[in-house]
Amino acid sequence: MVEIKNLNFEELQNFVQSLGFENYRAKQIAQWIYKKRVKSFDEMTNISKAARKVLSENAKIDVLKLVKVEKSMDGTKKYLFELEDGNRVESVFIPEKDWNTLCVSTQVGCPVGCKFCLTAKDGFTRNLTAAEIVDQYIHVQRDVGEDKRISNVVFMGMGEPFLNFENVKKAVEIMTDKNMLDLSTRKITISTVGVVPGIDRMAKEMNKVKLAISLHATTDEVREKIVPLNRKYPISEIMAALRRYPADNIRRIMIEYVMLEGVNDSVEDAKRLVKLVKGIPVKVNLIPFNSYPGAPFKPSSKEQTEKFQKVLWDHNIAAFIRDSRGQDISAACGMLRTKEKCNRC
Numbered sequence: 001m002v003e004i005k006n007l008n009f010e011e012l013q014n015f016v017q018s019l020g021f022e023n024y025r026a027k028q029i030a031q032w033i034y035k036k037r038v039k040s041f042d043e044m045t046n047i048s049k050a051a052r053k054v055l056s057e058n059a060k061i062d063v064l065k066l067v068k069v070e071k072s073m074d075g076t077k078k079y080l081f082e083l084e085d086g087n088r089v090e091s092v093f094i095p096e097k098d099w100n101t102l103c104v105s106t107q108v109g110c111p112v113g114c115k116f117c118l119t120a121k122d123g124f125t126r127n128l129t130a131a132e133i134v135d136q137y138i139h140v141q142r143d144v145g146e147d148k149r150i151s152n153v154v155f156m157g158m159g160e161p162f163l164n165f166e167n168v169k170k171a172v173e174i175m176t177d178k179n180m181l182d183l184s185t186r187k188i189t190i191s192t193v194g195v196v197p198g199i200d201r202m203a204k205e206m207n208k209v210k211l212a213i214s215l216h217a218t219t220d221e222v223r224e225k226i227v228p229l230n231r232k233y234p235i236s237e238i239m240a241a242l243r244r245y246p247a248d249n250i251r252r253i254m255i256e257y258v259m260l261e262g263v264n265d266s267v268e269d270a271k272r273l274v275k276l277v278k279g280i281p282v283k284v285n286l287i288p289f290n291s292y293p294g295a296p297f298k299p300s301s302k303e304q305t306e307k308f309q310k311v312l313w314d315h316n317i318a319a320f321i322r323d324s325r326g327q328d329i330s331a332a333c334g335m336l337r338t339k340e341k342c343n344r345c
């Protein structure tokens with residue numbers, strides 16, 4: 001049984017041909033799945049009954065089951081999905097005034113083990129398929145409705161995208177193909193914790209989409225305590241990869257920096273960050289830490305975050321303090337999944 005959302009458009013054409021159908025059927029099927037977001041082949045009314053029967057015998061459309069939705073007062077919605085093997089992943093819908101963003105997961109759990117991350121606590125189970133990544137978009141778009149089109153996708157949910165490069169790349173192809181989800185490449189951001197071979201590969205194979213680096217510290221000593229993968233890819237190697245990366249002022253690299261009180265939020269840290277990114281076209285996002293029960297860190301104060309931001313602006317580095325969205329629901333990444341697991345026991 002073929003999972004049809006695992007196929008990019010060329011593969012969909014080959015699949016359709018392999019079933020003995022004309023080539024134009026691929027476009028029709030893609031429109032039903034990605035534009036009308038149908039759940040079954042039976043809904044594809046411009047395709048003959050006999051052809052629909054063949055399709056449903058050989059392929060399936062949905063691979064996720066929506067288990068739970070939490071809605072925040074600020075409009076943020078958090079989704080919990082069950083995969084066919086019973087594993088669960090989360091996605092987050094974040095509405096803004098002029099656009100809507102979806103944060104997708106790329107793995108069940110995560111092998112990276114960042115110390116501030118709740119997802120890391122459960123360890124790693126497996127990579128998501130391209131279909132399981134794309135299906136997060138389809139399910140959420142169905143739920144929020146046509147008037148809230150998801151224009152932006154960030155690969156910042158559960159998992160490290162570059163440890164699942166092939167499937168992430170395929171999902172991006174499906175999201176940006178004009179016959180499929182037809183999103184702008186500039187509206188897609190892939191966030192890595194600093195997997196250097198992945199950054200170099202993205203530079204060659206996916207450099208039209210945006211790159212974000214979860215840096216979170218300015219010395220190896222501190223970063224190793226927060227992001228253990230730093231032992232394999234230290235800050236100097238990450239910065240060297242960013243200097244090789246084909247970024248410019250239009251496609252600036254985003255530096256993600258979670259503000260942890262007394263750990264990485266000093267003025268000295270801000271000054272070191274200025275030196276690290278010198279000459280690289282970047283934009284810095286200062287992220288308030290979303291705490292959770294038993295978290296080993298505290299969020300930095302607003303005053304300290306603003307001091308940090310000022311140092312960056314004083315050196316002409318664009319730095320923004322991100323809103324902490326969905327505070328009245330399970331805001332931290334992995335929190336809804338963990339909570340539901342506890343509720344199930």
Ligand code: SF4
Binds near residue numbers: 109110112113193
């Ligand atoms: S922050 Fe991201 S990379 Fe780090 S453990 Fe959590 S999901 Fe993995």
